Amino acid sequence: MSPNLGGALLMMASMAAFTLNDTLIKLTAGALPLFQLIFLRGVITSALILALSGRLGPMHLRIDRRDWGLIALRSLSEIGAAYLFLTALIHMPLANLTAILQVVPLSITLASALVFREPVGWRRMLAIAVGFTGVLLIVKPGAEGFTIWSLYSLLAVLCITLRDLTTRRLSRGVPSMSVTLVTSLVVMTAAGLGSLSDPWAPVTGELALLICSASVFVLGGYFFSIQVMRVGEVSFTAPFRYTGLIWALLLGWLVFGDWPGPLTLIGAAIVVTTGLFSLYRERRLLAS
Structure with missing residues (x-):
């Protein structure tokens, strides 16, 4: 197996693991207060990371002050992303939310150009503009399909971008697993x-199984995504992140009986196409 093929398979495995985690969390159907749910998943995930210390990659805390500041900022943005994303996940169809999140590579490219002055040509800027138009088709602002949960998903995109x-x-x-553990x-x-602001709800056996399984899959997603960085070319493996949308469509239909409407599918196709084009242009620039 070539390194690029191995990297593509790892990227697809990462997206599948993250989508399965989302599906399991959505199956809790709000039976637990959100903060309690995030806390319990965090306990299990952190315990798994510590138990597998060294096997998932190097881990130490000998990190300089500058990087600790960045890790702190990253952790704060992850808190916002977790709260906003999971709130939207419980109330929105899985495929719709996943489709919106596919704009993240475009938002990162735009933010990199605005904040870090990274060069972005007019073709990629046009792709970004078209991609955000696709997002508008998905969230349908001003229409009956737009809800507060659509706004939560857009705010989650901002937190994930940061x-x-x-x-x-x-x-x-800085070891990736150290960052993962601290976060x-x-x-x-x-x-x-x-x-602590709300009474805890009793955790039934079924809920415990869902949370434990979700913790395993989210750790698997982290592990596979880290391994991707060590196998193959990033420019080759990155487009396979969009397979997460395929998983979300299938699981949303099989598990919840949801299938997006035509506008959502068109918007998702636009976002994915512009994202792939942006990655293609980046690869061309790196090769030149």
Whole structure:
């Protein structure tokens, strides 16, 4: 198996794992207060990371002050992303929410140009503009299909963009699993404090199974996404992140009986197409 093929398979496995995590969390159907749900998942995920320390990659806390500041900012953005995304997930069809999140690569490219002055040609800027038009078709602002949960999903995109931009600024020597562990612990602690504002709901056996399974899949998603960075060319493997939308369409239909309307599908196709074009242009520029 070539490195690029291995990287593509790892990227698809990562997207499948993350989408299965989303599906399991959505199956809890709001039976638990959100902060309690995030806290319990965080406890299990953090315990799994510590138990598998060294097997998922190097892990240490010998990190300089600059990187600690970036990790703190990344953790804060992850708290916002977790709260906004999971709130939207419970109330929105899985495929619709996943389709909106496919705009993240475009939003990162735009933010990189605005914040870090990275060069972005007119073709990619046009692709970004068209991609955000696709998002408008999905969320349908001003129409009956637009809800407060659509706004939550858009705010989640902003938090995820900030998180990923911060990750890009980390020094190469900072272990990915150290960042993952610290982020998991910070989100777990924040959710634990937030859960004190509401009475805890009893956790049935079925809910416990869903949360434990979700924790395993989210850790699998992290692991596969880290391995992707070590196998194959990033420019080749990155487009396979859009397979997450295929998983969301299938699982949303099979598990919840949801299938997006024509406008949502058209918007998703526009977002994916413009994202792929942006990646293609980036690869061409790197090769030249």
